[in-house]
Amino acid sequence: MPKIVDHEARRMELADAVGRVIARDGVNEVSIRSVAAEAGWSSGALRHYFTTRAELLAFACEQVIQRVTTRITGMRHTGTVHQAVRETLLETMPIDARRYAEASVAFAFLTLGLSDPRLAEVQRIHFGSMYGLCLQIIESLDTEGLLAPHAASTELLARRLHAVADGLSIQRLAGHLTSEDMIAQLDAYLTEIIRGA
Incomplete structure (x- = not known):
């Protein structure tokens, strides 16, 4: 009986290997060869799933x-x-190892997207998803009367929240903040925008 291969599980295994390479060695070290080695695969086997680094x-x-x-x-x-x-x-x-690896992958696309349109599109999806989350949070707080007094639109407040969350994440990834410092700064900002926090 032929072996049944779960191709989606194998693709996910490779995505996890990319995250580990980026978190450990940086995005410049991601290649077909390095990810294959990280996953315990041959480069040829990996190319059955992905033909290019992009x-x-x-x-x-x-x-x-x-x-x-x-x-x-x-x-x-x-x-x-x-x-x-x-x-x-x-x-x-990036407050723990798993989320640090995930943030490393996501923020690597800030520079990668400058030279590759396909990667720029993925970066726009990431940016749009995060802004959408922040807008949902702000609109929910506003609807429930839980926003501190403000003169700005909900869209502008969402952009500010997005800038705070992403800015703190980038500072953490760059080693300028510890996880504890990052959380404390986020808490301070939430105290400013949530009524009675």
Whole structure:
């Protein structure tokens, strides 16, 4: 009987290997060869799934976006509004090894997209997903009367929240903040925008 191969599981295995290479060695070290070695595959076997480095990177980032989205939509909050917003945003930020690897993949596309239109499109998807999450948070707070007094539109407030979350993540990835510092800065900003936080 021929062996049944779960091709989707194998593609996910490769996406995880991309994340490990980026987190450990940086995005410049991602290649068909390095990812194959990380996954314990031959380069030829990997090329059955991805023929170029760009395809491999794009798939890895798309998987990060999908995993984070799935985790966030599955969350059930029981604490305060501040805690719920904090927990939601922290799913996107590099506070532990798993989320550090995911953020490393996602933010690698800031520079990769400058020279490759396919990767630029993936970066736009990541940016749009994060902005959409921030807009959903701000609109929900506004609808429930939980936003601190403000004169800005919900769209502008969402852009600011997005800038804070991404800015703190980039500073963490660059080694300028510890996870604890990043969380403290996020908490400080949420205290400013959530009424009674």
